[in-house]
Amino acid sequence: MTGFIIQNPTLEQxxxxxxxxxxxxxxxxxxxxxxxxxxxxxxxxxxxGERLLIVKSDGSLLIHRPTxxxxxxxxxxxxxxxAYVKRGLLVLEAYRKRPEERVKVxxxxxxxxxxxxxxxxxxxxxxxxxxxxxxxxxxxxxLVEKGLRVVLEEKRLRAGLVDCFCVDxxxxxxxxxxxxxRASVEAVEQLSRYVDELRRGxxxxxxxxxxxxxxxxxxxxxxxxxxxxxxxxxxxxxxxLESIGESVKPLEYFEG
Amino acid sequence: MVLRLRMAEAKTWKNMLNSLSALVDEVCITADExxxxxxxxxxxxxxxxxxxxxxSAFDEYEVDKPTTIGxxxxxxxxxxxxxxxxxxELSFDESTGRLEMKLIGRYTRRFTVxxxxxxxxxxPPLRVEFDVSAKVTSSCLERTVVDAATVSDILKxxxxxxxxxMEASGELGEVTVELDRTSEALLDLQVRQPSxxxxxxxxxxxxxxxxxxxxxxxxxxxxxxxxxxxNFDVLQGKLIYYIAPYVE
Numbered sequence: 001m002t003g004f005i006i007q008n009p010t011l012e013q014x015x016x017x018x019x020x021x022x023x024x025x026x027x028x029x030x031x032x033x034x035x036x037x038x039x040x041x042x043x044x045x046x047x048x049g050e051r052l053l054i055v056k057s058d059g060s061l062l063i064h065r066p067t068x069x070x071x072x073x074x075x076x077x078x079x080x081x082x083a084y085v086k087r088g089l090l091v092l093e094a095y096r097k098r099p100e101e102r103v104k105v106x107x108x109x110x111x112x113x114x115x116x117x118x119x120x121x122x123x124x125x126x127x128x129x130x131x132x133x134x135x136x137x138x139x140x141x142x143l144v145e146k147g148l149r150v151v152l153e154e155k156r157l158r159a160g161l162v163d164c165f166c167v168d169x170x171x172x173x174x175x176x177x178x179x180x181x182r183a184s185v186e187a188v189e190q191l192s193r194y195v196d197e198l199r200r201g202x203x204x205x206x207x208x209x210x211x212x213x214x215x216x217x218x219x220x221x222x223x224x225x226x227x228x229x230x231x232x233x234x235x236x237x238x239x240x241l242e243s244i245g246e247s248v249k250p251l252e253y254f255e256g
Numbered sequence: 257m258v259l260r261l262r263m264a265e266a267k268t269w270k271n272m273l274n275s276l277s278a279l280v281d282e283v284c285i286t287a288d289e290x291x292x293x294x295x296x297x298x299x300x301x302x303x304x305x306x307x308x309x310x311x312s313a314f315d316e317y318e319v320d321k322p323t324t325i326g327x328x329x330x331x332x333x334x335x336x337x338x339x340x341x342x343x344x345e346l347s348f349d350e351s352t353g354r355l356e357m358k359l360i361g362r363y364t365r366r367f368t369v370x371x372x373x374x375x376x377x378x379x380p381p382l383r384v385e386f387d388v389s390a391k392v393t394s395s396c397l398e399r400t401v402v403d404a405a406t407v408s409d410i411l412k413x414x415x416x417x418x419x420x421x422m423e424a425s426g427e428l429g430e431v432t433v434e435l436d437r438t439s440e441a442l443l444d445l446q447v448r449q450p451s452x453x454x455x456x457x458x459x460x461x462x463x464x465x466x467x468x469x470x471x472x473x474x475x476x477x478x479x480x481x482x483x484x485x486x487n488f489d490v491l492q493g494k495l496i497y498y499i500a501p502y503v504e
Contacts, residue, residue: 136300143300212299213282216373233281236300239458248456249503250301254483256383 003027003116014090014110018083021055021115028055032110036063036073040101046072048108053092055081057118061094061103075103129180129234133210134163136237137176141166143240144176144210144230146252159193173198174206180234183211188221195227259287259323259348262316266344266359270336271469272309275495277329278462279303284374287348288322291493295379303459304379306496313492315343323348325355326372332357335367382498386477386485387448388415394468394488396441397476400433401464405457407431410502413478414452420445420476424457443473451480454502463497470495 003026006013021028030053036046051072052064058077065072079094090107127135134153141148147169155165155175164176175198177191187209195207209222212233222229263269276283279298286293291314294307311317325348335357342361348371349356359365404411404424408431414421420442423432435442463486467474471488478484481503488495 140300213372213374219373232299235281236298239302240300242458247502247504248302248500249481251297251304251382251483251498251500252301254382254384254500255380 001116001118003114005112005114007112009110009113011085011088011090014107014113015083015085017113017115018090018092022059022081022083024115024117025057025059027057027114027116027118029053029112029114029116030107030110031112033108034063035106035108037104037106038073038102039104040096041099044073053105055094063103063105073103075101130163130178132234132241133178133180133232133237136240137164137178137210137232140240140250142250142252143232143236144208145174148174148176157194157197159197160190162194168206172204172206173202174208176208176210178232179209179211181212183209183214183218183229185215185218185221187211188218188225188227191222191227192225195225257323257350258318258320259325259346259350260316260318261287261314261346262343263314263346264343266336266339266342266357268313268470269344269346269357270333270339271466272307273327273329273333273336274466275463275470276305276307277333278459278466279305279497281330282326282328282372282374285325285327286322287319287325289319291317297379298459302456302500303463304382304498306494306498309490309493323350324374326374327355327369328372332369335369382483384482384485385479386482387451387479388413388420389444389446389475389477390415390420390435390442391444391473391475392420392435393441393443394464394471394474396433396435397474397486398464398468400431401457401460403433404431405461409457410454411457411460412452412454413476413484414450415445415447415478416450417447418445444475451478453478453481453484455484455499456502459499463499467495467497 018028033048033050035048038044054062059079060077061075061079062071063073075094075096079096082093084091092105094103137143138150141150148166150164150166152165155162162175163178166174166176168174175194179187191207191209195205198205207227209229210232214229219229276294280296283294283296291308291310297304339359342359345358347356353371354368355371357367400422407428408424408426411422411424418437420435467488471490473489475487481501483501484499486497
């Protein structure tokens with residue numbers, strides 16, 4: 001991360017930093033007392049107040065008040081900028097051609113201006129509830145069964161993609177499938193297709209359906225297909241991932 | 257089969273379910289000739305509850321054979337949110353699988369909920385020797401836990417011959433509660449050997465907040481790097497929790 005920050009900049013320093021930041025497509029942050037006038041699809045005005053202004057390297061503009069998640073004014077990426085001094089005040093204008101919009105920000109005081117070049121190439125990943133269960137399980141397989149070891153974090157079969165492929169303490173292969181809600185007959189049938197495919201090669205293969213609860217029909221169906229069910233809910237998995245981790249020694253270590 | 261219970265205060269039933277909701281969303285309650293019993297472990301196997309409520313706690317208790325009732329606690333508690341000073345009659349119809357909660361006050365309300373077919377987990381007993389046993393007021397424990405949770409995720413219990421200490425520290429600061437034999441909140445302290453152990457405040461907070469409504473005092477038992485046992489002194493029954501230790 002490269003860049004600089006100036007506290008209580010002079011007007012000249014400020015203008016220079018703003019022009020440099022926007023011109024070089026850097027991230028510009030400013031804290032100050034500012035007013036906002038918007039003309040475009042309608043018009044709005046917001047009188048002077050202490051706010052945070054951000055211009056991102058793609059030209060997005062965000063003006064935040066001290067509270068709320070959403071910015072009070074904003075412009076999308078690709079906006080054009082002009083910065084100048086008028087009557088002793090710094091003005092920053094963001095302009096967009098279609099639809100024609102103009103946001104004019106007038107600073108009465110600037111307490112902080114910062115210009116940074118940020119590198120961020122990481123992929124943003126949002127986990128589904130089942131993925132959270134699986135992550136917790138990989139960290140602590142004993143959540144499902146003592147002695148279980150994860151061999152493959154996923155396994156592709158003709159019948160589909162298996163959530164987790166494991167072996168138990170007596171080295172029997174185990175297919176583990178996660179459901180975030182009460183497990184239905186469909187979930188049992190899905191697991192059964194995976195297990196059937198593997199049992200053709202090895203009749204010893206076990207299948208465990210992991211869910212917070214199971215319907216009576218599903219449990220009966222599972223039993224008739226020689227499949228197992230283990231109770232586990234997303235709340236516990238989040239607890240495991242967040243605070244408990246590996247440093248807690250679970251209660252089964254103290255069983256008589 | 258017959259299962260019919262009557263209690264003077266519906267709030268007791270609510271408090272009981274609350275004390276279980278700290279650990280599990282769904283629970284199996286067994287009713288037999290001795291009373292109601294619940295043994296449950298939270299799915300991450302970090303905490304466990306052992307609950308019994310003797311038949312003498314009820315105004316009427318009629319159970320002709322051991323029966324297990326599976327309940328979604330959260331759903332039932334939603335219905336019980338608005339109870340006040342009412343008495344309650346519980347009855348279970350095995351053929352329909354429905355549990356009726358009849359609240360009798362200035363008028364009668366009847367809530368009927370479906371029960372769940374739950375597979376009761378076999379929960380083996382724990383074998384732990386506790387070197388420290390400290391009896392404290394529930395309010396002292398509750399306040400300590402809530403204070404500690406504002407600075408940390410972990411609460412450390414320490415005891416030497418004459419002092420019982422609970423402490424937590426985090427980036428925000430530190431919380432220390434020291435009880436010696438002169439403290440009014442410490443009713444008894446037995447120490448076989450000096451010990452210290454740490455436990456998850458996430459679990460402690462949920463447990464202590466809900467169980468404090470049922471008991472005025474609680475025995476805190478632990479040993480170095482062994483589980484914590486919280487034995488709440490409930491009238492006519494028992495309410496014991498175990499929490500797994502943090503091990504560095």
